[in-house]
Amino acid sequence: MDICQFCSKKSPAVTKLDPDELKILGDSCVEVAFSKGDIIFKQNALSSNVIFIKEGLVKIHVAGPEKEQILKVSKGPTYLGIPTTFGDKINHYSATALVPTSVCFIDINVFKEFIKINSDFAYEVIVDLCKDELNQFERCVNLVQKQIHGRLCGTLLYFSEDIFQSDFIEMPLNRNELADLICTSRETVSRLLSELNKEQIIQISGKRIKLLDMDKLKQISLKG
DNA sequence: GCATTAACCACAG
DNA sequence: CTGTGGTTAATGC
Structure with a gap:
């Protein structure tokens, strides 16, 4: 199968693969469609695949000591399960589809092999992981140091700018x-x-939110 | 003290 | 599942 070769949603890493490697990826890759609310993978379950969201919206969440915690909301195309797949044998978080979502499951051994034999591929994967870590650091500081007004407005802006690229949000949460x-509390x-x-x-x-006063929102988001 | 912030509870659509 | 009101604990002038 050539499903990966002609895929328009390639990750930056996968664009570095040659046609032979793409074929290997395609042969080992399974694409699955999830509906809104479906669990893609579950905390504490064994994981043997790297997950790539081809299209859709997903929440990453963990059952914390007190309550459920959503770590992030990410939009395809993006990798999703690299840390949880490589960091440990079991998943440290769950992923749930927020809208109809199409996901590629990549065999961990195939992925590992590409990292070993193709340094450009490996480099792009590292860049991806680094960007994500930087985002998480920022989010962590914001959560701890900003008051709720700032955190909520920041989140609205995130959905507007990064997820929907519009001042109109169809809030999936x-x-x-x-x-x-x-x-915070509901x-x-x-x-x-x-x-x-x-x-x-x-x-x-x-669930429909329209952002009217961007300047005010940014202001509140900043001063927390 | 007094004000502010935000969580928890309760209850109604 | 949401929106509101009352209550309350913690924190900061």
Whole structure:
């Protein structure tokens, strides 16, 4: 099969593979379609695949000591399970589809082999992991040092800029999940959203959120 | 003290 | 699943 060779959603790493390697990847790769709410992989389960989100939106989450914690929301195309696949035998987090999502499961041994024989591939994988770690560091500082107004507005901006590339958000998380993402309670999320709505900074109708006053949002996001 | 922040509980759509 | 109101604990002038 040549499913990988002609795929338009190649990761930067995979663009460094030659046709033979692409064929090997294609032969070992399985593409699966998930619906909204489906679990792609589960915390504490054995993992033997690198996961690549070809298209869609996914939340990465862990069952923390106190409650559920959403680590991040990521949009395809992107790798997703590299740390959890290479870092340990079992998954340290779960991944759940937030919208219809198409996922490639890549055999870990094939992936390992590419890292060994193709340094450009390996380099791109490292770049990917580094970028992600930088993002997580930033998120960590924001979570710890910003107040809730800042965290929520920052999250709205993230969805607007990085996920939807639009000032209109079709929020895929409910209020509870939003709270789990920014470490607060669902009541607080509700309250703050209606406050922002009242102040004409955003416009809410259920899951649809329109960002009206970008400058205000950025300001609140910054000063926390 | 007094104000602010945000969590928890309860209850109603 | 959401939005609100009341209560309360912690923290900062």
